[in-house]
Amino acid sequence: DAGVIQSPRHEVTEMGQEVTLRCKPISGHDYLFWYRQTMMRGLELLIYFNNNVPIDDSGMPEDRFSAKMPNASFSTLKIQPSEPRDSAVYFCASSLRRQSYEQYFGPGTRLTVT
Amino acid sequence: GQQLNQSPQSMFIQEGEDVSMNCTSSSIFNTWLWYKQDPGEGPVLLIALYKAGELTSNGRLTAQFGITRKDSFLNISASIPSDVGIYFCAGKDNTNAGKSTFGDGTTLTVKP
Numbered sequence: 001d002a003g004v005i006q007s008p009r010h011e012v013t014e015m016g017q018e019v020t021l022r023c024k025p026i027s028g029h030d031y032l033f034w035y036r037q038t039m040m041r042g043l044e045l046l047i048y049f050n051n052n053v054p055i056d057d058s059g060m061p062e063d064r065f066s067a068k069m070p071n072a073s074f075s076t077l078k079i080q081p082s083e084p085r086d087s088a089v090y091f092c093a094s095s096l097r098r099q100s101y102e103q104y105f106g107p108g109t110r111l112t113v114t
Numbered sequence: 115g116q117q118l119n120q121s122p123q124s125m126f127i128q129e130g131e132d133v134s135m136n137c138t139s140s141s142i143f144n145t146w147l148w149y150k151q152d153p154g155e156g157p158v159l160l161i162a163l164y165k166a167g168e169l170t171s172n173g174r175l176t177a178q179f180g181i182t183r184k185d186s187f188l189n190i191s192a193s194i195p196s197d198v199g200i201y202f203c204a205g206k207d208n209t210n211a212g213k214s215t216f217g218d219g220t221t222l223t224v225k226p
Contacts, residue, residue, distance in 0.1 A: 004156075033213075043157075045213065056213060091157075095212065097212065101206055101214060102162050105156030105158070106156050107155055
């Protein structure tokens with residue numbers, strides 16, 4: 001079975017540009033999570049969805065960040081405008097409630113904002 | 115909010131040695147999970163624990179769910195170079211359905 005798919009794997013952009021990260025969760029999973037990982041702050045939960053509905057977005061740093069899940073097989077995390085401090089690895093993960101919420105992570109998108 | 119203290123922060127060991135790391139929580143969890151992250155990859159689930167006192171093995175890895183439900187440990191026996199990576203604990207309680215709290219990770223380096 002395919003795991004969580006993220007694209008792009010690497011993104012380099014200039015400050016002020018819009019960045020869109022994409023995620024396809026494992027088929028049938030009903031939870032989707034977006035994380036950000038940096039050396040300084042470790043692994044931070046940004047937002048998570050249940051059945052395509054955002055449940056907790058308290059980890060979203062500021063209004064420049066937004067996330068959507070238009071259907072069960074696709075989610076986006078958008079940063080507009082991007083800033084150098086947004087440089088990090090962004091992970092998407094999904095889980096299935098019946099498996100007690102064990103999370104399966106994608107390979108991540110390494111974002112560099114110059 | 116919930117906090118997880120994971121220790122040690124980093125470990126440098128010789129190949130063949132055993133490794134032990136642990137997580138403690140300020141609150142009770144109903145599920146403990148251990149993940150490993152290889153360089154350049156996302157975390158991968160190693161072991162899941164669902165009951166207080168539960169002891170579970172996965173090859174050379176053994177993890178236990180503490181009796182108090184506020185702690186968990188992970189042991190790796192006879193370490194090998196491919197054990198290198200970051201090990202994360204994660205805990206989940208009955209609130210915030212679906213959401214787990216992650217520790218800061220233990221970075222393991224194994225010298226051949």
